[in-house]
Amino acid sequence: MKAFGAALAVCVLLLAVSVVLGQSQNSDKSSASPTPKYDPAIYAELQKAPQKARERSNPLENDPNAAAAGAVLFEQHCAECHGKSAEGSRKAPSLRAPEVQNATPGALFWLLTNGVVRKKMPVWSKLPEPQRWQLVRYLKSLSVSVPVAESPAAKP
Amino acid sequence: MVSTYRLGLCSSFWVFLLSFCSTSPALAQESPYFVAYDHYLEEPGNLEIEYFSTVGTQRGGNSFHAYWAEFEYGATAWWTTEFYLDGQTTFNDSTVFTGFRWENRFRPLKREHFINPILYVEYENKNGADKIFKEGEGHDVESDFLVSNAEARREHIHEIELKLILSSTFKGWNFTQNTLAAKDLSNSPWEFGYALGASRPLALKASAKRCNLCPQNFVAGVEMYGGLGDRHSFGLHDTSHYLAPVLGWNLPSGWTLRISPGFGLNHNSHQFLMRWGVSREITGFGSMVSRLFGGRQ
Numbered sequence: 001m002k003a004f005g006a007a008l009a010v011c012v013l014l015l016a017v018s019v020v021l022g023q024s025q026n027s028d029k030s031s032a033s034p035t036p037k038y039d040p041a042i043y044a045e046l047q048k049a050p051q052k053a054r055e056r057s058n059p060l061e062n063d064p065n066a067a068a069a070g071a072v073l074f075e076q077h078c079a080e081c082h083g084k085s086a087e088g089s090r091k092a093p094s095l096r097a098p099e100v101q102n103a104t105p106g107a108l109f110w111l112l113t114n115g116v117v118r119k120k121m122p123v124w125s126k127l128p129e130p131q132r133w134q135l136v137r138y139l140k141s142l143s144v145s146v147p148v149a150e151s152p153a154a155k156p
Numbered sequence: 157m158v159s160t161y162r163l164g165l166c167s168s169f170w171v172f173l174l175s176f177c178s179t180s181p182a183l184a185q186e187s188p189y190f191v192a193y194d195h196y197l198e199e200p201g202n203l204e205i206e207y208f209s210t211v212g213t214q215r216g217g218n219s220f221h222a223y224w225a226e227f228e229y230g231a232t233a234w235w236t237t238e239f240y241l242d243g244q245t246t247f248n249d250s251t252v253f254t255g256f257r258w259e260n261r262f263r264p265l266k267r268e269h270f271i272n273p274i275l276y277v278e279y280e281n282k283n284g285a286d287k288i289f290k291e292g293e294g295h296d297v298e299s300d301f302l303v304s305n306a307e308a309r310r311e312h313i314h315e316i317e318l319k320l321i322l323s324s325t326f327k328g329w330n331f332t333q334n335t336l337a338a339k340d341l342s343n344s345p346w347e348f349g350y351a352l353g354a355s356r357p358l359a360l361k362a363s364a365k366r367c368n369l370c371p372q373n374f375v376a377g378v379e380m381y382g383g384l385g386d387r388h389s390f391g392l393h394d395t396s397h398y399l400a401p402v403l404g405w406n407l408p409s410g411w412t413l414r415i416s417p418g419f420g421l422n423h424n425s426h427q428f429l430m431r432w433g434v435s436r437e438i439t440g441f442g443s444m445v446s447r448l449f450g451g452r453q
Contacts, residue, residue, distance in 0.1 A: 068364035076408060077185070080439045091201075091443075114267045117233040125268050126185050126196045128328045128360035131372070 043099035045116050049107040056106030058140075060133045070138025073131055077124070086142055092120070096145045108136045186412045187330065188404030190431050191291060191381045192353030194332045195272035195323035197263055198230030201442035206435035208414075210289050213428045217302040220246040222254075222287040229441070234263040244287045250305045255282025255313075257290075261321070270326075276319035276334075284311030289429060291317070292382040293338050294347030295394045297424035314341040328360045330377070345388055351381035355402065366408050375404040382421070396425035410437050 060066040074086065081092035088094030100108070112132050115123040124132060187194045190208065198204060206226040213219050222244035230236050240257040259278040285308035287301060316339050323332040336349040355377025363370045382397030384390060400418035407413070411434065418429035 065364045069362040072364065072366055073362050115233060117263060117266050120200050120233055122199050122230075122233045123196065123263075123268055125325050126194075128357055128372075130361040134362055 039093070040099065042093045043097065045119075046099060046103045046107050046111055049110040053110035054104050054106045056104075056109060058105040058109070058133050058136055060130065060137055061105070063134075063137070066134045066137040067141040068138075069131075070134040070136070070141075073127070073135050074138055077127070078135070081120075086139065087145070094145070095139055096142050098144055098146060100139065101142070101144045105133075105136045105140060108139060109133060112136065185406060186375075186404055186414075186435065186437075187353075188355050188375045188377055188402040188414055188416075189332075189353050189379050190400070190402065190414065190416050190433065191289070192332050192334055192351040192379045193261070193274065193276065193319070193321045193323075194330050194353070195263065195274045195321060197233070197236040197261060197274075198228050199439070200230045200233050202230045202437055202439050203441035204228040204435055204437045206433060208288075208433035209431065210287070211430045212287065212289070212301075212426045214301055214426065215298060218247045218249055220244055220287050220301070222289070224288050224290070226435075236261045240290075242282060242286055242288050244285060244305075246285075246287075246305050252283075252285050252305050252309050254286040254288070254309070255280065257282070271322050271324050274321035274323065276317075276321055278317040278319075280313065280315040280317060282313050282315075284308040284313065286313070289398075291336055291338075291349055291351065292396060292398065293317075293336055293349035294383050294386050295389070296383050297394060297396050298420070298426050299424075301426075315339065316341065329354060329356045345386040347386045348384035348390065349382065350384055351379060353377060353379040353402075355404075368407055373406045373408070375406070377402050379416075380421075382425075394424060395422075397421040398425055398429065400429070400431070410439075411435070412437075 058066075074082075075084070078086070078095075081089060082095050083089045083092075086095040088096075094100075109132055111121075112124045112127075112135060114125075115121045117123065124135075127135070185196075186204075187196065204226070206228065208224055208226070210222045211219065212222070222242070224240050224242040226238055226240050228236060228238040238257075238259040238261075240259070242254045242256065243252065244254055245251040257278055257280045259276065262275045262277075264273060264275060284303070285305045318337045320335045321332065322334075323330065325331075330353070332351075332353045334351040336351070338347045338349070339345075355375050357372050358374045358376060359371035362372050367373075378399065378401050380397070380399045382392075383395035384392070385395060397420070398418045399421055400416045402414065402416040405413045414431075414433040414435075416431045418431060420427050420429075
């Protein structure tokens with residue numbers, strides 16, 4: 001029984017340490033802002049997509065159900081961080097920003113596949129390729145809205 | 157022993173109560189494997205609570221039911237940490253708590269490649285009565301399990317286990333190969349093992365409707381695992397090997413159900429292992445805990 005109690009205590013402790021470490025790594029200094037900040041630099045990763053990846057066209061571009069299926073996938077996998085309407089949150093940027101909406105489908109697909117592992121965005125290649133293209137189709141169906149720029153005065 | 161069994165049941169109840177009470181489930185996109193690992197880590201800030209069972213037949217002895225609970229947390233997008241609590245009931249013998257494990261998986265490469273490596277480090281603090289078959293290693297054979305629980309639990313094992321996970325996804329298929337090296341921290345030699353897996357969702361395109369029984373929610377595959385001897389006698393002699401079809405069902409409510417009948421491939425293996433598992437993913441667990449302690453996320 002002592003061993004069981006010790007194991008449970010260690011379990012709770014380890015989880016707590018992991019949560020604290022994870023959150024400190026994930027935390028954003030300006031996350032006190034109630035609305036998601038607009039930082040163009042956060043979209044720079046899209047520019048890293050290789051030319052060949054950028055030029056890929058969406059094979060489901062003309063699939064009438066692709067955007068609707070992508071919306072379901074977005075709600076299940078992405079909305080937690082990017083917001084229900086992809087407007088962004090403290091955790092992740094808006095996907096309605098011009099940088100995303102002007103990106104090619106191939107660049108968005110590349111980013112979904114590779115993630116931005118060092119900046120919280122997981123690899124989504126666990127979703128089969130057609131589902132990733134459905135997500136891209138949904139993202140491209142959204143209207144552009146420019147997020148509120150971060151005021152210089154708000155910076156620490 | 158009855159009280160220990162009750163304690164196990166009570167723990168399972170609390171695990172599931174916690175799962176039910178969570179308010180932020182997400183569609184888990186989990187692999188169906190029980191032993192093999194692929195290269196996908198838990199999403200940052202998410203907690204997955206899992207319960208697994210293995211029922212095994214035992215020639216010349218009593219069959220058993222081993223079970224374990226897992227708490228898997230995505231600390232970052234490149235680091236997942238897991239805690240296990242293990243126990244087992246040997247029929248006509250007793251129920252015992254067999255120990256705990258702390259596992260960490262690290263993704264060293266930033267981008268997705270054709271073959272993706274994951275580094276795995278685990279510490280195990282268990283006793284000799286452990287029967288969860290989370291891996292095949294060394295010269296573990298069926299006859300090792302004939303020892304009674306009372307005798308087996310006297311053996312204490314403090315083990316470090318390292319794995320190199322090489323996983324690839326191609327046209328919807330996942331192929332994974334795990335190589336294992338384990339060392340009891342007492343004066344024992346390094347032991348080796350392997351696990352191979354292949355799986356694929358039943359459909360690659362998602363449905364435009366939220367549904368439970370859509371084929372894309374089911375992932376089917378097969379895994380094979382076993383021991384490769386130790387540093388002094390590396391190879392396949394006196395080792396056990398298993399082949400197991402696997403099926404996973406990812407529900408939109410955040411639950412995942414898995415089932416896998418396993419078959420021993422040689423006379424050193426248990427003839428049959430029946431496994432099943434249920435898990436629930438809680439999104440934003442890290443943020444919830446952070447808020448609880450006055451954090452902003």
